[in-house]
Amino acid sequence: MDQRQDRALRARAEAVIPGGMYGHQSTGLLPDDYPQFFAKGRNAHLWDVDGNRYLDFMCAYGPNLFGYGHETIDAAYIGQLQHGDTLTGPSALIVELAEALTAMVTHADWAIFCKNGTDATTMALVTARAQTRRKIVIRARGAYHGSAPWCTPRPTGALDSERSHQIFCDYNDVASLEAAVAEAGDDLAAIFAAPFKHDAFVDQAEPDPTYAQRARQLCDQTGAMLVVDDVRAGFRLSRDCSWSRLGVQPDLSTWGKCIANGHPISALLGSDSARKGAAAIYATGSFWYQAAPMAAALETLRLIRETDYLGHLETLGQHLADGLRERAAAQGFGFRVTGPVQMPLFLFDDDPDLRKGFHWSSQMLAQGVYVHPWHNMFMCAAMTLEDMDQALNAADVAFKSLKKDGPGLQPVAKMAFLTGG
Amino acid sequence: MDQRQDRALRARAEAVIPGGMYGHQSTGLLPDDYPQFFAKGRNAHLWDVDGNRYLDFMCAYGPNLFGYGHETIDAAYIGQLQHGDTLTGPSALIVELAEALTAMVTHADWAIFCKNGTDATTMALVTARAQTRRKIVIRARGAYHGSAPWCTPRPTGALDSERSHQIFCDYNDVASLEAAVAEAGDDLAAIFAAPFKHDAFVDQAEPDPTYAQRARQLCDQTGAMLVVDDVRAGFRLSRDCSWSRLGVQPDLSTWGKCIANGHPISALLGSDSARKGAAAIYATGSFWYQAAPMAAALETLRLIRETDYLGHLETLGQHLADGLRERAAAQGFGFRVTGPVQMPLFLFDDDPDLRKGFHWSSQMLAQGVYVHPWHNMFMCAAMTLEDMDQALNAADVAFKSLKKDGPGLQPVAKMAFLTGG
Numbered sequence: 001m002d003q004r005q006d007r008a009l010r011a012r013a014e015a016v017i018p019g020g021m022y023g024h025q026s027t028g029l030l031p032d033d034y035p036q037f038f039a040k041g042r043n044a045h046l047w048d049v050d051g052n053r054y055l056d057f058m059c060a061y062g063p064n065l066f067g068y069g070h071e072t073i074d075a076a077y078i079g080q081l082q083h084g085d086t087l088t089g090p091s092a093l094i095v096e097l098a099e100a101l102t103a104m105v106t107h108a109d110w111a112i113f114c115k116n117g118t119d120a121t122t123m124a125l126v127t128a129r130a131q132t133r134r135k136i137v138i139r140a141r142g143a144y145h146g147s148a149p150w151c152t153p154r155p156t157g158a159l160d161s162e163r164s165h166q167i168f169c170d171y172n173d174v175a176s177l178e179a180a181v182a183e184a185g186d187d188l189a190a191i192f193a194a195p196f197k198h199d200a201f202v203d204q205a206e207p208d209p210t211y212a213q214r215a216r217q218l219c220d221q222t223g224a225m226l227v228v229d230d231v232r233a234g235f236r237l238s239r240d241c242s243w244s245r246l247g248v249q250p251d252l253s254t255w256g257k258c259i260a261n262g263h264p265i266s267a268l269l270g271s272d273s274a275r276k277g278a279a280a281i282y283a284t285g286s287f288w289y290q291a292a293p294m295a296a297a298l299e300t301l302r303l304i305r306e307t308d309y310l311g312h313l314e315t316l317g318q319h320l321a322d323g324l325r326e327r328a329a330a331q332g333f334g335f336r337v338t339g340p341v342q343m344p345l346f347l348f349d350d351d352p353d354l355r356k357g358f359h360w361s362s363q364m365l366a367q368g369v370y371v372h373p374w375h376n377m378f379m380c381a382a383m384t385l386e387d388m389d390q391a392l393n394a395a396d397v398a399f400k401s402l403k404k405d406g407p408g409l410q411p412v413a414k415m416a417f418l419t420g421g
Numbered sequence: 422m423d424q425r426q427d428r429a430l431r432a433r434a435e436a437v438i439p440g441g442m443y444g445h446q447s448t449g450l451l452p453d454d455y456p457q458f459f460a461k462g463r464n465a466h467l468w469d470v471d472g473n474r475y476l477d478f479m480c481a482y483g484p485n486l487f488g489y490g491h492e493t494i495d496a497a498y499i500g501q502l503q504h505g506d507t508l509t510g511p512s513a514l515i516v517e518l519a520e521a522l523t524a525m526v527t528h529a530d531w532a533i534f535c536k537n538g539t540d541a542t543t544m545a546l547v548t549a550r551a552q553t554r555r556k557i558v559i560r561a562r563g564a565y566h567g568s569a570p571w572c573t574p575r576p577t578g579a580l581d582s583e584r585s586h587q588i589f590c591d592y593n594d595v596a597s598l599e600a601a602v603a604e605a606g607d608d609l610a611a612i613f614a615a616p617f618k619h620d621a622f623v624d625q626a627e628p629d630p631t632y633a634q635r636a637r638q639l640c641d642q643t644g645a646m647l648v649v650d651d652v653r654a655g656f657r658l659s660r661d662c663s664w665s666r667l668g669v670q671p672d673l674s675t676w677g678k679c680i681a682n683g684h685p686i687s688a689l690l691g692s693d694s695a696r697k698g699a700a701a702i703y704a705t706g707s708f709w710y711q712a713a714p715m716a717a718a719l720e721t722l723r724l725i726r727e728t729d730y731l732g733h734l735e736t737l738g739q740h741l742a743d744g745l746r747e748r749a750a751a752q753g754f755g756f757r758v759t760g761p762v763q764m765p766l767f768l769f770d771d772d773p774d775l776r777k778g779f780h781w782s783s784q785m786l787a788q789g790v791y792v793h794p795w796h797n798m799f800m801c802a803a804m805t806l807e808d809m810d811q812a813l814n815a816a817d818v819a820f821k822s823l824k825k826d827g828p829g830l831q832p833v834a835k836m837a838f839l840t841g842g
Contacts, residue, residue: 005513009513009516012516012520013515013516013519015531016516016519016520016523016530016531016532017515017516017519017531017532017533018531018533018691018696018697018699018700019699019700021511022533022699022700022704022705023703023704023705023706023709023710024705025509025510025511025705025709025710027510035510036510036511037510037511037512037513037515037516038505038508038509038510038511038512039504039505039512039513040504040505041504041505041506041508046505046508046509048510049512049513056509058509059509060507060508060509060707061509061707062707063507063707063708064507068505068508069502069503069505074502074503077502078499078502081490081495081498081499082490082495083460083461083462084459084460084461084462084463084467084489084490085462085683085684086481086484086485086683086684086685087459087462087467087481087489088446088459088467088477088479088480088481088482088791089446089448089456089457089458089459089469090442090446090457090458090459091458091459091460091470092426092430092458092460092470094434094438094458095430095433095434095437095438095458098434098437098438099433099437102437109437110436110437110438110439111437111438112438112439112443115536115537115685115706115708116536116537116540116706116707116708116709117706117707118706119537122569122570125578126570126577126578126579127578128578129578129579129580130577130578131578135580147703147704147705147706148543148569148704149543149547149571149583150570150583152702152703152704153703154702154703155703156547156551156701156702156703157546157547157548157549157550157551157552157698157701157702158547158550159550159556159585159586161582161583161585161586162570162571162582162583164580164582165580165582231707256707257707262506262507262708263506263507264507264536264685264707264708264711264714266707270439275439276439277578278439278440278443279439279440279443280577280578281573281575281577281578282444282568282573282574282575282576282577283443283444283568283569283573284443284444284445284446284568285444285536285537285538285539285568286481286482286483286484286537286538286652286677286678286685286687287484287536287537287683287684287685288444288446288537289444289446290685293685370509
């Protein structure tokens with residue numbers, strides 16, 4: 001696998017980007033052979049800067065839902081760009097998009113558009129506090145809700161005071177949720193919830209309906225706002241808010257990533273129960289009124305409504321999960337595929353520093369299949385059953401390689417933090 | 422002036438957007454005849470949804486530097502979009518853009534790209550705290566540095582604890598800056614500074630070089646980081662960081678708005694003095710690695726380097742400012758044009774609730790010239806001397822109308838807050 005261009009770019013990046021790269025797209029915590037820089041995306045495939053082609057199970061960490069470079073979605077973007085994009089005010093599309101989303105998402109009566117997922121989750125927090133005139137938010141330990149000071153998983157440079165008034169519970173643990181609510185007393189502004197447990201480094205878990213229903217009930221009893229953070233999972237589990245599958249409607253939900261298939265837009269949706277708070281806050285951004293991403297979002301929503309993308313993702317995901325479990329077992333590995341099949345996470349048993357996962361993932365990469373060793377992955381509608389079979393064939397080779405090389409694998413130094421190192 | 426489409430959209434927006442619109446592009450604090458929704462932008466002009474055409478002195482609140490729908494900039498965006506935009510990793514353009522900016526901006530050794538101006542200012546704050554391991558930031562009363570809880574000008578829903586560890590001084594007042602530094606003691610992380618005083622509702626002011634130099638000196642003495650927030654003014658005053666004109670180099674500078682001529686990208690630039698802190702923080706966003714806005718930024722920077730846009734903006738701005746002062750004086754008005762001529766703010770003497778400003782601005786609007794009654798405006802390179810003369814002719818009519826109608830003007834209820842109402 002040629003990596004010369006990637007290595008040359010890394011050397012240049014080291015000079016002009018702190019640490020060589022930042023944020024979730026840094027390869028700092030990926031195997032050393034993973035490319036940092038990409039040149040092209042088309043449908044379900046990526047090409048790195050050295051021309052290597054991959055079936056991409058990360059889908060840009062979520063945004064790619066219908067395929068990279070989707071013809072009608074990109075045409076909607078470009079068409080609107082030629083009329084007007086960032087202007088001195090919004091276009092009519094902001095109203096059309098708010099109408100489209102509130103028509104699709106059961107709990108939603110209104111929308112505010114922004115750019116980052118973190119914009120949406122931060123506005124949800126501020127809106128809940130404005131609406132209730134209370135301070136405390138309950139959220140699950142280990143859940144990711146963005147990278148602002150209040151929620152960033154690596155709080156270097158954030159103040160304790162910026163992270164105050166938060167109480168942590170354990171996802172799916174009703175008793176810990178109830179204890180947190182009791183601790184909040186009469187100052188509970190909101191309960192935040194991921195649609196399922198999609199924390200990094202650990203098995204994913206579907207939401208326990210009892211937990212979700214209890215969260216709703218506790219909010220009703222206390223007057224707090226229930227927030228479902230659907231930034232990562234939105235529209236990959238449902239054509240509605242993800243917890244609608246459990247019969248639970250939040251007051252606020254946060255969206256981003258794939259709602260315009262990779263074009264930059266995120267959203268806070270809310271019920272009338274939170275409208276007054278939302279109207280009272282001040283949040284804005286230079287590009288929040290951009291018309292072109294709204295045009296792309298409208299076309300993406302049309303595809304969500306009018307195609308069988310969701311059934312297709314589930315079919316592909318189930319085929320992949322079943323096939324992987326079978327092939328892992330055949331080689332004697334305990335290999336866990338967790339979470340919804342269309343957003344799976346892969347972990348090996350007895351692999352605390354991920355040395356098995358890193359070796360196996362590198363073997364997949366070498367065969368043109370880009371998987372992630374510790375973060376959930378994403379299926380896109382441009383994938384096919386043939387792609388799944390390619391991935392399964394690659395996995396077979398990778399499991400066999402791991403069986404052969406496993407006993408001699410060295411510790412993964414960069415992941416030593418997982419085992420307290 | 423036909424407003425039927427605009428009125429119809431406002432009614433629909435009222436249902437699906439809290440308060441009908443949010444943030445800085447809400448017309449809530451503009452005269453009632455200002456359009457909320459726009460259909461098209463081209464060069465220096467805007468069209469609202471009813472087909473009314475305006476010479477636009479807001480330039481999308483800054484992003485439009487070379488004209489709406491700029492041919493080569495938009496071609497760069499679209500060309501890159503067709504290769505790849507939001508992928509599973511950045512493209513080579515992130516390195517090229519970091520190299521281009523650090524080559525142009527004297528103090529900058531590195532760059533981090535993001536979406537909102539607020540992303541950049543918040544990262545500047547967090548980086549300064551990470552670098553210095555201290556907490557306090559000094560900033561000027563009334564200065565806008567974004568809309569996150571720590572800095573939003575309307576803190577409904579934000580906690581006092583999120584806004585702690587800030588000390589306020591008065592812009593250009595060396596004694597108040599020194600007092601703030603003394604108060605911070607050994608816990609000063611950063612001094613934030615706007616490149617000039619561009620607060621809303623009040624006269625703008627150029628930076629006093631003594632103030633800027635003293636800020637640098639105080640940072641050197643205390644080990645704090647100097648941050649110049651160039652999100653709004655960057656590249657409209659200089660092809661370098663705005664305070665380079667005063668011979669003052671910050672440790673960190675924040676950029677956004679026009680660096681890709683309206684395409685969504687912002688940036689934190691830093692010196693080696695802040696590199697360690699920047700590498701230690703965790704901040705990221707779903708679309709921060711988008712390649713298409715970086716392609717557009719590279720083309721925008723090329724135009725900044727290779728054209729005389731800056732001299733052109735100054736010539737236009739001076740012609741406009743001189744002409745307005747002359748026409749105002751001829752009708753007997755005290756009319757103040759403040760700030761750099763390419764980013765002017767207009768205020769009338771003896772106009773505490775802006776009733777004169779509102780009337781005059783509405784008269785300008787009716788003649789196809791979009792000005793703002795209390796926020797600084799922005800010139801773009803697509804404007805011409807003929808455009809300035811059109812604006813001056815319109816102003817002549819507007820001043821005469823104000824002279825006639827002025828004595829009977831009613832209070833502007835929505836601006837009563839300015840006079841404590």
